[in-house]
Amino acid sequence: MIKEIRLPDLGEGIDSAVVSEIPLGTGDPVAKDDVLLVLESDKASMEIPSDHTGKIIDVLVSEGDDISTNDLLFKIEAVDSGPTQEAPNENLEASKEPDPKPDPKPDPKPKELKVNDSVFASPGVRRLSRELEIDLNFIKGTGAKGRITKDDLHGYIRIRMQGGSSGLRLPRKTIDFSQWGDTETLKLTKVNKITGQRLQESWQDIPHVTQHNVADITELDGYRKKLKEEAAKTGKKVTFLPFLMKAVVLVLKEMPRFNSSLDEKQENLIIKNYFHIGVAVDTPSGLMVPCVKDVDKKTILELSEELVDISQRARDKKLKPDELKGSSFTISSLGGIGGTGFSPIVNPPEVAILGVSKSEWKPIYNKESKEFVPRYMLPFSLSYDHRVVDGASGAAFVERVSAVLCDMGLFKD
């Protein structure tokens, strides 16, 4: 029996992916759970296993294809009866005389587009949305009282065609840069595109304010080095980031507004009583932000270990979609690279992000001894959503983080 293999629903938020590898070809035997395809989605790579045992009789995708949920991928001559749908019977017309006139378009499948009573749109717009296969639930109406207008549909399509999903962007003009010199074209990766889009949304939607500060980490860094030496004996690493994470979580517990999200109507603040910290990781295919869960319940050593693992897997595109979700606050550390300070962009739906730059030895004036003393200083900045956090709280937050990083006692648990 011939079985069709279609792309299953890859889970929340992922509706398309790029085929990065096809291990098997036409004519190859295949066993149930054999890998048919390797995909690179928005942020993670994943494997699509076979539901059947049999022989591949047709491969309908090729490497580099952008495929969406329910796209036909393979036809397999199955020897078992797996769970997927049967290939539909040949059309009844085929057994009869040729059709007088073929249909211009395939028929829509029943029950595919739902009639939605709650959508505020006129009958004409509802019809147009069916023709354009747009779910009106995803569109924000710009008409009076939020009515979805025909212009809204057209605007939505324009944006979709540019690869965006919301916000309004006008089409850009094509510029021939070669008129000024030699150029080359580099294709944006999937990750580049997604991050670009999210960053733009964040930058446009959120009124950002950034607070800068420095923390004296001379003692803390000494302590870290000691821990590092001890850990090295068992082949483990201790970096500075876990200390920062612990410090931030401590302050988040004191100032819960920083660990929150606005609800969709922007009427309520949802305070989170969990402390999952997103960590920005630079990878060959672009910026990723894996999430370290329950930072408050983990030790410095545990966090160090987890960070090493998660950033390595981010670089290898081996993260599971779940590992990229759920963070309540993000830290972006450029300390290993350099710079004296920067303004990070909030990672929505979070309301604040901490940016960390490179620590340096600075002469700090000591009032008591009346002399300059060398201290190891960490520059950092906090960007926050000004709708949720006011300036005074922002300043208090960075002051508190600075104080916590100076206070060694808090880390010796």
Place this chain on the structure above:
Amino acid sequence: MSKTKKVDIVVVGSGPGGYAAAFRAADLGKKVLMIDKDEQLGGVCLNRGCIPSKALLHISKVVAEASSLSSAGVSFSEPKIEIETVREYKNKIVSKLSSGISQLAKVRNVEILCGEASFLSNTELDVKSDKGQISILFKKCIIAAGSSSSMIPGLPAGHPSILTSRTALELEGIPKTLLVVGGGVIGLELGQVYASLGSEVSVVEFLPALVPGADEDIVKPLKRKLSKQFKSIMLSSRVVDVVPNEEGGLGVVIESGGENKELTFDKILVSVGRRPNTPQLNLESTDIKTSEDKFIIVDEYQRTSVDNIFAIGDIAGNPMLAHKATHEGKVAAEVASGHPAAMDARAIPSVVYTHPEIAWVGLTESEAKSNNIPYEKGEFPWAASGKAMILDAQQGKTKVLFDPETKQVLGAAIVGPSAGDLISEACLAIEMGSDADDIGLTIHPHPTLGETFAAAVEMYTGTITDLYIPPKRGK
């Protein structure tokens, strides 16, 4: 040896749904064949329903209005009714409209076949036509075969004195006494026609109310009118037995409140509802699924359980209304032609073309109450309308129901002359998602009955000036 014919789309039935489907599909470039068992196109609506009944109701309306003018100082002599001319007037309208449909079919190259169609398979129909047996191979089929009057079991079938809406509209004489069995739309409309033509009309209804489905307050002015016009209205009653007598009349036993009484009538009109014409179609030879009460089951694309067969109108479920059939017919034609249409109308209006007329759309109050749907309402009594006073229609009323949160129109009901014309604004309001302000702030012409819709809304928003609302509700 029977002939075989191949078509893109075959439409079974030429009623308001069938011809809409056929014409729409033809306009979308399909080769269409429309089959009807009747030579005269238009189905029940045009030939034996909406159109002839409304023609006759028009007469009864003018008669009533003429006589009501006496209070304005203008008197006419008693109307002289020439039944043959009345019948001709009605038939002329019907045949003119029907030949209009034939014309429209012709210019669209929609082929017409007169005959009885029944299915042979999911792709083939058998038609017994005047040109002999023809088998139709189709790619798509749209079933628009309609419905017929239900009969009360046990009645002497085929008795000339037992009428259905069909025979009643043929107007073969005016009975002196007429019993209408069933106090719904059809029974009351035809009862009123016969009453104004001179019959003494009685109504028997099984349920405790007339026009089941409409709100009681909206039916009330009609009931008041009918109780003057009719000899009697027997609610919560039923016909137990009918015995033809020697004079050609009928002895009828009616049970009411546990007691039986025997009455004699010249004729009986049975209007106890309609049933879908599914049995004639031999659906057993297809994979089409039907419901318990024999309607063809369809999805929002009017598609049956067989992918290439669609069903629309009466045969595809309640409400059995021509305008619903037309809309569904167009949806089916578009989907069958490969277009992404769907039946997503939010409201289907209902109209009773009596005097006074009754019309409602969307949510009714009784429905809201029995389903615990929150609503708020605005009501405008026509006694405060100048136009209604001029038309002697002060008993009328316009009522609008709103969503308490969004203030959007959920439903409306109107009783009074032209209610059926007036309800369209409420239909548009519901489809457009209009709220109270949208309607209240729209300028309505004065003096009209149409302004009662805006007035009902203003009763709700508290901005009315044609009536005085005590301060607690005003703003």
